[in-house]
Amino acid sequence: MPTLPHQGTEPGPGVAAMLSLCPEASMSPASPWSRTPVALLCALPALVQMPALGQEGDLAERLYRSGERAYAAKAYKEAVDTWGQLLQSAPKSGFAPQALLALARHQMEVEHKPEAALPYLDRLKAEYIRTPEAAEGLLLRGILLARQARRSTELKDAMAEFNRVLDLFPESSSVPEARFRLGKAWRDQGQWGRALQQFVEAFRTHPDAAVAPRAMLEAAETMDLLGDLPGCLRMLQQLRTRAPQSLEAQEATWRMAVRVKHRLQKPPLSNDGPWPAGRAKWLKTPTLLATAPDGDLIIYQSDLDHAFRLHNGDLAPIGPGVPGAKAVVATPAGGVWLLSKAGLLREQGAPTPLNRLGAITGAALDRWGALWVADAKTPALTVFSPDGASRPVASPTANALAPLPTGGMVIAADADRKLLFLDADGQPRAVVPYGKDLPVPFRYVIALASDGAGQVAALVEGGDFGEGIMILGPQGAVLRQATLKSLGISGHITSLALDRSGGLILCDRRNDLLIRLN
Known part of the structure; x- marks a missing residue:
């Protein structure tokens, strides 16, 4: 029967190698840790860090939710300060990109300072491009760049952002809006065929998207530019059928009426009087x-x-x-x-x-x-x-x-x-x-x-x-x-x-x- 080493015997070469990888386990025999399993000793540093990471994540969520509460109560300064604190204290948290989006929307929708939203969107693009929030960030950035354009030749950067949404996040809810915006940019450049393709894809692949009625209206107008009056009228009628309560349906109604009257019926002009x-x-x-x-x-x-x-x-x-x-x-x-x-x-x-x-x-x-x-x-x-x-x-x-x-x-x-x-x-x-x-x-x-x-x-x-x-x-x-x-x-x-x-x-x-x- 093999002889077992007594308590003071030196460890064998396999154990020695493990101890060399885990210095914390090299303790004197008198230490109570000498009886702790080696694997547990090696895991101690990670176990110590896990609560810290968990606490950081919990803090980030609490800060984000606190900002949401303040924003809902229209305490905008409190919300902005809270989200700013989140970005400073937990920049690696999953709530950081959400905070950047919220801050960008605040500048656009409440402060009406779109130029002040761009730094948040730039950071979101640079540091959090792998997160789901990046899709909406790229979309908003493209919208702002398009608004800054003063001529069709200045739409290149905006169109690049819309294309990134389509290429990097094909399953994102931002896709139909990105297609719609890309269609408008193509139309502004006189590329009516490409514009129509984007408008049609926006409502065909996402018929329930909020942007679908707008895409249908713009598709109809683009068909008219291409000389397809029958297609234009059919699209306007389809819009009225699919979204009868929408503002776009109201637009479609009068646009149909004037086209039919002036271009199809062409009745002689008559004087209705004063x-x-x-x-x-x-x-x-x-x-x-x-x-x-x-x-x-x-x-x-x-x-x-x-x-x-x-x-x-x-x-x-x-x-x-x-x-x-x-x-x-x-x-x-x-x-x-x-x-x-x-x-x-x-x-x-x-x-x-x-x-x-x-x-x-x-x-x-x-x-x-x-x-x-x-x-x-x-x-x-x-x-x-x-x-x-x-x-x-x-x-x-x-x-x-x-x-x-x-x-x-x-x-x-x-x-x-x-x-x-x-x-x-x-x-x-x-x-x-x-x-x-x-x-x-x-x-x-x-x-x-x-x-x-x-x-x-x-x-x-x-x-x-x-x-x-x-x-x-x-x-x-x-x-x-x-x-x-x-x-x-x-x-x-x-x-x-x-x-x-x-x-x-x-x-x-x-x-x-x-x-x-x-």
């Missing part, structure tokens, strides 16, 4: 009209030097008075801008000079928030970016202009007797000679108006045609037309606007009223 019905001599020399994004009519009254909003039959003044206004612009946010020799006047603040443009004939905002101004004495258009910088866009002298859904403008050049449909960079994509598709030509364009579905209305005069109205399609084809004489109108018409039901509103400064054509 509008709103029964109101005669109720204005003080109306001279300018514009349609707000919500469908309200903006009216500038020359005798009052003031703009007014007509909403559900009620007339309310807007902002300060502006003597001698030459153009009125309704902004996407619901504001109203007036342009005169004194400059650009928003609803608040002092006038902004417009590079000494003194013969303004029209103004409009493009897709990027830039203000395009036409001047009768300037052989170019002047474009003012939101930061106040300006640049010229080569163009004939324009007598009127109106915005197009593609981000460009339609302008009237009386000297060349042409209507030019410009893209977002100011390059002509369609040129329509005065008198095209009409029985006889005209000489001058007094005013232009447009709607969100691509139709353009022109108030014209001169030549054999005389005074009259034209409604043109997105490519410049005349859809409907009539002379004022044939409509029984004998007033002095100075401006016009397209409404959401396919009607045309004229302002008659001689008779101090509005007239609606149907």
